[in-house]
Amino acid sequence: MEDGEKKATKPDSQAPPPPLSAVHVNRPLVAANRAMAAVHAALVAAVIAHRAMALLSDSAGSASSWSRHVAMALADLTLLFLWALSQSGLWRPVTRAAFPDRLLAAVPRVDVLVVTADPDKEPPLGVMNTVVSAMALDYPGGALSVYLSDDAGSPLTLLAARKAYAFARAWVPFCRRHSVQCPWPDRYFAGDDAHDGGGGDRREEIAEERRRVKKLYDKLKADIEAAKKDESISGSWTKAKRQDHDAYVEIITAKEDADVDDEEEELPELVYVAREKRRAWPHHFKAGALNALLRVSGVVSNAAYVLVLDCDMACNSRTSAMDAMCFLLDGSPPAPENLAFVQFPQMFHNLSHNDIYTNELRYVFGTRWFGMDGVRGPFLSGTGFYVRRDALYGATPPPRSTDFSSMDAGELKTRFGHSDRLVASLRSNSGGDQRHRRRLPHVPPEPESLALVASCAYEAGTAWGTGVGFMYQSVVEDYFTGYQRFFSRGWTSAYCYPEPRPAFLGSVPTNLNDVLVQNKR
Ligand SMILES: O=c1ccn([C@@H]2O[C@H](COP(=O)(O)OP(=O)(O)O[C@H]3O[C@H](CO)[C@@H](O)[C@H](O)[C@H]3O)[C@@H](O)[C@H]2O)c(=O)[nH]1
Ligand SMILES: [Mn+2]
Incomplete structure (x- = not known):
C-alpha cells in the first residue's frame, strides 16, 4: 500500500493504521x-x-x-x-467485513461497464435503472464513470441513455443528500425507502423532494414508452441491424431537460458505446462487448478498477464500491495478497414461489464461494465484481509484476492493437502500481479514436480475447477468464457478501423456455 490511501486512514498516529477489512474463519x-x-x-x-x-x-x-x-x-x-x-x-469457509469509514483518502477511479444486447428482451427502462443505480453509487462523482455497451446498436437505447442521464442529474444528488440506501429508482419508488431518513421528521422533509424526483422518473418512463412508439426513432432500426451496424460512441453530457436539479455536484460520466458489428466478423458475445468497453473506457477515463454489471443486475445498495476498495487497496493481511477482483454474490429479486427452476444458486453463492474465499478466492461470476484493470490486461502480480509503462510501444501495439490513445493510456501507468493510475490529461478523445477501438477489425492479429481482456473461447467467458487471466497467473480473489442488504439484485428467467435457453449454455 502506498502513501495516498493507507496513511490517510490515521494521519497523525505512529501506530500502524487500522486494517480496512477483517476476515472471520467460521x-x-x-x-x-x-x-x-x-x-x-x-x-x-x-x-x-x-x-x-x-x-x-x-x-x-x-x-x-x-x-x-x-x-x-x-x-x-x-x-x-x-x-x-x-x-x-x-x-x-470465511466471511469478510469491510470498514469503508477508515478509507479517508482519495479513492482511485472506477469504470462501471454495463452490457446490453437486445432491446426487446432487455427493456431499455430496466437497463437505464441499472445505469442510473451505478451512477448513484456512494463514490466521488469525479472518480466514477459508467459505460453502457449496446450490442444491438438500437436508437431507442441511445435515446433512453440520454434521458437517463438527464434524470440522473436529479437522482444522484438526491441519493447523496439523503443517503438513500437503494440507488435503483424503480425499486426505491416501489417502496424500498422504508429505512431512509431515519423515519419521523426527516422523512417528512424529504417527502417533498421525493415527489419531485418521482415525477422526473415517471417522465423518464413516459419518454421511453413514447420513443418506442415513435416511428422516427424505432422505425429506423430493424432486427437485422443488431448484427450489422457501425461503431458509435457518445459521451453523454446533453442537458436535455431544464426542469432537473441545477445543483451541479460532480456527476459520473455516462458513455454510450455501440461497437461495430458485421456478419462476417465474430462478435464473441458478452466477452467481445466487454473488451470493446475496456478499450473505450481505457481511452476515456482509464480507471484503475472496473465494475462489470449485466444490464439485468442493478445496484441495490450504494456501498459496494467503497466496500470493494477496502479489500483492493489493502495489500496486506487480512486482505488476500495479490488480489485481482472482489466478487459479490448474484442475488435475484424475481425468484418464483419455491424457486422451481433453482435459479437462486444458493449452493454456489451461499456456500461454495465462502469456502473458496478461504482458499484462493471465488471464481469470477460474470457480474457484480470489481477488478483491477491491469490484471484484466494480462499483467502478472508481484514479484514478477508486469509494468506496461516500461514496455516498448511496438510491443504494446502487437498485444493491444494500434490505437495510439490506448497505448498512451497503458503507458500512463507510472511505476506499475495500478492504484495510482490517473486519467489521461483531459483532452476529450476525438470521436474517431473512440470509434477505432470499437471497430470489429480492431482486434485482428492482437491478443484480445486470448492473452488480454475477457476470454473468447466460450460463452461462459467468466469461468475461463477467472482461471486463465487471474488464478493461473497468481492472482487471488475475495468474496464480499454484505448483509442484510444485497449489493446487487438481478432478474432471472421466469418461464421454462427462457430457463432452458440459459442452461443450455
Ligand atoms: O452478445 C451478447 C450477449 C450477451 N450480452 C450481455 O451479457 C449479459 C449476460 O447475458 P444473459 O443473456 O443475461 O446471460 P445469463 O445467462 O443471465 O448470464 C449468466 O451467465 C453468463 C455466462 O457465464 C455470465 O456472463 C453472466 O454474468 C451470468 O449472469 C447481458 O447483460 C447481455 O445483455 C451482450 O452484451 N452481448
Ligand atoms: Mn442474465
Missing part, C-alpha cells in the same frame, strides 16, 4: 465440513476396497465379469476425484 463450520469429509472419505474407501477385493477374488472369473468390476472401480475413482475437488469449496 470454525464450527470448518470442523463440521471436515468431519463430514472424513466420514465420506472413509465410506468411499470402503467401497473402493470392496471393488478391489471383488476384483482379486474374481481373478479366475470370466472376462466380462472382470471388465464389469474394472468399469465400476473406474467409475468410483472418477467420482472420488470429482468429490475431492469439490471439497475446496467447503474446506475453509
